[in-house]
Amino acid sequence: MLDKYLLFTPGPVNVAASLRHAICKADICHREPDFDGLLARIEQKLLTLFEIKKRNRYRAVVITGSGTAANEAILSSVVGDGAILILSNGEFGERLHKTSIIHNKHTHLIQQPWGTPFDPDQIAAYLATHRIDVVAMVHHETCSGMLNPLAAIGALTKAHGAIFVVDGVSSVGAEVVDMEGCNIAFCSSSSSKAIGSYPGLSFVIGRKKQFKKLKLHAAKTTYLNLATFYGFLKQHSQTPNTPAVPLFLALEQALTNILSDGVTNRFARIRARADQLRLGMRKLNLEFVLDEADMCAILTTVKVPPSILVRDLRDRLREKSIIIYEGKGCFAGKVFQVGNIGELSDRDIQFFLSTLRDVLLELQAEAADVVAPIRPKAINPTIPALTEPMLATLSS
Structure with missing residues (x-):
């Protein structure tokens, strides 16, 4: 904490x-x-x-x-x-x-x-x-x-x-x-x-x-x-x-x-934070709801990976002192939202991205254990196990 x-x-x-x-x-x-x-x-x-x-x-x-x-x-x-x-x-x-x-x-x-x-x-x-x-x-x-x-x-x-x-x-x-x-x-x-x-x-x-x-x-x-x-x-x-x-x-x-x-500098700084977060989340193979050309500079709406519940993701991040939003309405349970305004430093953003990677790994691993604890070769079509490519991507 x-x-x-x-x-x-x-x-x-x-x-x-x-x-x-x-x-x-x-x-x-x-x-x-x-x-x-x-x-x-x-x-x-x-x-x-x-x-x-x-x-x-x-x-x-x-x-x-x-x-x-x-x-x-x-x-x-x-x-x-x-x-x-x-x-x-x-x-x-x-x-x-x-x-x-x-x-x-x-x-x-x-x-x-x-x-x-x-x-x-x-x-x-x-x-x-x-x-x-x-x-x-x-x-x-x-x-x-x-x-x-x-x-x-x-x-x-x-x-x-x-x-x-x-x-x-x-x-x-x-x-x-x-x-x-x-x-x-x-x-x-x-x-x-x-x-x-x-x-x-x-x-x-x-x-x-x-x-x-x-x-x-x-x-x-x-x-x-x-x-x-x-x-x-x-x-x-x-x-x-x-x-x-x-x-x-x-x-x-x-x-x-x-x-x-300076107003222009302020806008550019906020946009740079958004770009930094979006690049980091794309490296985790996360997908966004909107094309980036349609997004505001202050917020990114991210699709939740298969096998992970938004509430679990939010709770785990909160344990690490990070607060995010859950999706509402038609997006409830499907997305989480990451803002980039206020007093957030480059170090804070790097901490967020590394913590998000670790939490995703934990939740994916837990989901895989639940799916096939006895017969690891069995594949549940609705909840994919954590594959080696996924591990390599999330660990990079």
Whole structure:
């Protein structure tokens, strides 16, 4: 056992030591100038993270709540009496749809199986034959690791006069989100994933002109009314409700760390970690659910080898202080997921790969013993024994 867990997950993540210091700074009141300045600095750093060129056209509100809170704030606030089209090809697209139908009676859905790319022609045809005011999509579908195309869908929404809202909860901080170039009106994200801070905060970044239009819609929620958040930000540089102040301090530090490294360098470092992990897992003869061209930089979804149960793999790795995700929904029992964000070093990645190899060998050997303890020449067609080529590959 190590002295800490290594979180090879898409969030929460291992945080930098500087965040542990930041979260313990002196107490401040959220209705005092100290917090006003803190929120203003966070907003400016978020605009820099997004590399927005015309910064005066955008604002960012910060919400005490997970990424789902930011998504519900958008979905309950921007549609009004209009129609919204949800694009779903995974668990979090389905969550957008479930949230939208609570708040919007004119909710439409185009759904693909988990891990299946969208068909732009299908979406274009739907927009041509239905009056749609808002289109919503998840950028990175964590359930599969698929990165959905912002530019293509943004162009379609613009051509059909709809606004485009994006769930960037698990992609912001690791992937480019071009708000200006992709016609994105609002984008959500959270503190605890690729940005690398603690869980508990989310934010919505959007165009000022779209924020201003929110007051035309009747409020559908109290806490998550995006118009109220924007009003307090604009008038007071504050939040409408009591915020989790220590988490704001940590978020500012996380953004400072990213900008000190440089946004491009940060993205490249995360991508290099993903490449390192994927190369190592391919050397173990492991297969991935998606083509690498479709994957986000933060996560790899891996097929479980025959004869191994995901739960056993997860438990054995946990005994070695390594935390991974199991597959959900249609992927349950079939895959495991390996994240590569947060404070993970090259040494941590090598430790993960060598430990994964050892655990796979153990589980394969145990399965082989169970299959044929008395008659070793007998072959069970459903659970292959550990062959010499497999041993040689896993040991290399």
